[in-house]
């Protein structure tokens with residue numbers, strides 16, 4: 428079998444590397460139009476940081492795993508073509524700010540139809556609105572040159588930061604396809620790939636629409652838990668309850684479970700917000716206003732939480748942060764990834780820029796170029812280079828700071844020498860723990876005034 432994947436991003440790269448590792452007899456080619464990205468996949472410095480990913484890639488690269496910009500040749504040679512291109516929220520025209528932008532996907536479909544010289548199985552790996560396969564089918568078949576294209580949906584459930592472990596040992600693999608002889612045959616073919624390492628009972632097959640919708644629903648349900656506990660964190664702060672205690676006790680109920688109940692400055696990442704907004708758009712499209720409003724509130728609470736965090740910093744620092752050095756620890760949207768898309772840090776840093784704070788940022792995996800790009804893009808101006816300093820050592824960031832704010836739960840932030848940090852900072856020294864990872868008792872003993880989401884300042 429010969430597999431091609433269009434899109435060498437956070438999903439395409441790791442998923443194909445895992446297939447190549449588990450199936451040494453299958454030739455896997457990952458293609459992208461971004462030359463820089465492909466060069467990086469072929470270098471010692473991979474474009475995606477994920478624990479364990481280097482080993483997986485190195486094991487197969489050059490053997491049965493290839494990265495290339497030659498999209499057409501890869502399409503021609505493949506029996507199975509995964510499409511794993513980006514599907515961001517539309518920023519223009521109808522559905523702007525909500526609907527998924529499917530132009531990259533459609534371009535891929537047109538390219539596949541144009542250059543294919545035989546029948547293909549086309550697999551939607553990107554996260555897509557339900558019924559996208561319908562459009563994909565029409566575009567492919569209208570340009571088919573007599574070839575048959577069978578569409579499958581195989582959404583990816585990996586979480587960044589744990590991608591390798593998730594791919595190695597997935598909770599489930601979902602494959603949707605048509606209930607026709609050709610559809611069933613295509614499903615069986617893809618099942619046979621995953622079955623090399625995933626137990627049969629974890630490979631679920633459904634119709635196309637259920638598979639497409641399941642991905643959106645899964646992300647919406649996960650994000651909803653975070654917004655639920657974050658909404659309660661506000662109530663805890665004013666009542667004297669402690670949100671970690673509430674979450675721990677509530678999560679002990681087997682029906683609720685403990686995961687995704689950690690109150691924080693808010694969720695980020697390229698998927699949760701985008702996929703919920705996409706779900707909201709779909710509900711609106713089908714006239715389900717109440718359902719749309721329900722899910723939209725998950726995103727609203729998330730934005731509110733980030734803004735609340737900034738307000739707390741400003742209020743605590745005597746209602747002004749102008750000219751005050753504030754050290755932001757972390758810029759990635761979560762630990763163990765270099766991905767900053769929709770990171771809570773972007774909104775927090777931008778709001779503090781508006782307040783004329785003197786911001787300094789340290790993140791172990793995010794470069795200064797990325798920080799400036801994200802802030803300029805989010806703000807629509809070019810002020811970040813002036814207002815924000817990005818440093819490559821946490822202690823340098825904290826030198827002379829009035830406050831520190833933890834925005835990403837990197838392990839390294841737990842392990843800092845906080846006595847040394849305290850000695851370097853202006854007094855009173857404030858610590859705002861946006862991820863609830865620090866040893867607050869120890870910090871208070873040293874002399875910090877500590878603020879934690881979901882706890883009143885007295886706790």
Ligand SMILES: NC(=O)c1ccc[n+]([C@@H]2O[C@H](COP(=O)([O-])OP(=O)(O)OC[C@H]3O[C@@H](n4cnc5c(N)ncnc54)[C@H](O)[C@@H]3O)[C@@H](O)[C@H]2O)c1
Nearest residue numbers: 434435436437438459460461511512513514531553554583
């Ligand atoms: N990042 C995640 O954790 C995650 C998890 C599950 C699902 N997803 C979904 O997977 C999809 C891809 O996400 P990602 O994070 O890998 O995105 P990404 O932006 O990291 O990668 C997408 C890649 O596709 C390439 N591309 C775009 N158009 C192309 C074309 N016409 N031909 C060739 N290459 C093209 C881009 O250059 C880019 O490198 C999205 O739909 C996303 O919602 C992402």
